[in-house]
Amino acid sequence: MFRGKKYTESAKKIEKGVLYDTADAMDLVVKTATAKFDETVELHVKLGVDSRHADQQVRGAIVLPHGTGRTQRVLVFAKGDKAEAAKEAGADFVGEMDLVQKIQSENWFDYDVVVASPDMMGVVGRLGKVLGPKGLMPSPKAGTVTPDVAKAVKEIKAGKVEYRLDKTNIIHCPIGKVSFGPEKLTENFNALMGAIIKAKPAAAKGQYVRSCVTATTMGPGVKINAAKLV
Secondary structure, eight states: OOHHHHHHHHHHTSSTTBBBEEEEEEEEHHHHOSSSOOOHHHHHHHESSSSTTTGGGGGEEEEEOOOSOOOOOEEEEHHHHHHHHHHTOOOOOSSSHHHEEEEHHHOOOOSEEEEOOOOGGHHHHGGGHHHHGGTOOOOTTTOOOOSSSHHHHHHHHHEEEEEETTTEEEEEEEEEGGGGGHHHHHHHHHHHHHHHHHOOOOTTOSSSEEEEEEESSSSEEEEEEEGGGG
């Protein structure tokens, strides 16, 4: 795979085969960022579970101490007082059947997170085939199906992130921006990893955290010593 000169130079700063302590890894990930924009720092965690089994699913959400550095666009399915409360909390789009029709007819996806009050799930369920594959379907586990939609909106705007396994048993999640600096990134990392470790399924056997890698949008990966995390 062809890599640009900047990437190659950055990769030289990372020792092959070395598992770094968290603080050192965050320091390196900031130093190896070379893009002209403020790159997102992402975390990739491979877990020793099998996501095909319902009792080994790992999914949840957490408000990062320093947010993600990105403003999330929130769509809320609610009516009456809940709809008004969602608007006051800063939701970008609020509606009922009108939004369902817009998504179905226009293939509309100008939002990052979908929240719904429980009484709206009968309506939202019709969008399962559309929202599901994009990871946008509201879920009680992620705190996006809730009677308190206003609180959910505020938390998302404050930097709440959802973590969930993909088909290869890896969690991919943003933990901030390069401009945060190593200390804030470390605090966000610790908060997210704490939540993932706490969410360990009872059915999980053997080593839970198999590998842990952090990288910027355009930069090389830095391996973190997973043994020190559990």
